[in-house]
Amino acid sequence: MIFILTGAGISKESGIETFRDSDGLWASYSIEEVATFGAFKRDPTKVYKFYDERRKQLLSVLPNAAHLALAELEKSGQEIFLVTQNVDDLHEKAGSQNIIHMHGRLNAALCLACRHNFDWAVDLSEKDRCPNCGGTLRPDVVWFGEQPYHMPDIFRAIKNCKLFVSIGTSGAVYPAAGLVTRAKQNGAKTIELNLEPSLNANCFDQGFYGPATEVVPHWVGTLLIK
Numbered sequence: 086m087i088f089i090l091t092g093a094g095i096s097k098e099s100g101i102e103t104f105r106d107s108d109g110l111w112a113s114y115s116i117e118e119v120a121t122f123g124a125f126k127r128d129p130t131k132v133y134k135f136y137d138e139r140r141k142q143l144l145s146v147l148p149n150a151a152h153l154a155l156a157e158l159e160k161s162g163q164e165i166f167l168v169t170q171n172v173d174d175l176h177e178k179a180g181s182q183n184i185i186h187m188h189g190r191l192n193a194a195l196c197l198a199c200r201h202n203f204d205w206a207v208d209l210s211e212k213d214r215c216p217n218c219g220g221t222l223r224p225d226v227v228w229f230g231e232q233p234y235h236m237p238d239i240f241r242a243i244k245n246c247k248l249f250v251s252i253g254t255s256g257a258v259y260p261a262a263g264l265v266t267r268a269k270q271n272g273a274k275t276i277e278l279n280l281e282p283s284l285n286a287n288c289f290d291q292g293f294y295g296p297a298t299e300v301v302p303h304w305v306g307t308l309l310i311k
């Protein structure tokens with residue numbers, strides 16, 4: 086099985102900002118003001134607005150050749166376990182069927198009281214209430230200091246993978262950035278596809294560098310002709 090981890094770099098050429106590049110989101114916004122639970126408690130309106138803007142952007146962006154190539158790989162029957170750190174919906178739009186959003190989804194809301202989550206494609210505010218219990222809703226994205234989703238499933242898949250492939254991620258945020266080390270310890274071959282070597286590039290057996298729309302279809306192509 087091939088474990089594939091994607092990050093913001095795969096969606097960059099679709100027009101979605103990354104986080105840590107010079108033109109990334111964290112150059113214009115402070116993490117402490119929009120991406121922690123403390124920020125939401127202090128100024129919920131600001132946090133709702135930040136994610137409303139990102140959610141609206143999803144209406145106008147399309148999957149690119151990299152997302153499409155991964156969907157094609159899944160359709161070919163190759164066993165893959167696709168995990169994204171991205172909160173956008175471009176893997177789904179490309180046709181990927183099985184995908185884990187470890188950092189949540191922009192198109193979902195989470196109830197602070199009953200912890201149920203709901204598909205949510207429109208703006209979100211304090212006035213919106215949980216359809217289940219009437220509680221306060223927040224964007225269903227994993228903030229700094231919070232546990233990513235589906236970690237037990239992710240660790241199980243890491244144990245079973247023969248190949249670990251990281252695409253478009255800087256390797257700055259854990260636990261995602263630590264998955265390559267676990268995969269290596271379990272004997273998997275490890276490959277990085279990124280615009281440039283990531284912070285943990287030395288953990289990978291091989292690296293292929295360039296825009297995702299070029300390197301990902303090329304890598305998928307090498308698997309499909311085998």
Ligand code: APR
Pocket residue numbers: 091092093094095097098103104105106109170171188252253254255256257258278279280281282283295296297298
């Ligand atoms: N093709 C491939 N890679 C690219 C491209 C591109 N066109 N453009 C940029 N990149 C690479 C950058 O070189 C960088 O290594 O994508 C990476 C993006 O890194 P980050 O902005 O740090 O994004 P990511 O790794 O996904 O961030 C992880 O941090 O803020 C949190 O929750 C957020 O899920 C996010 C997590």
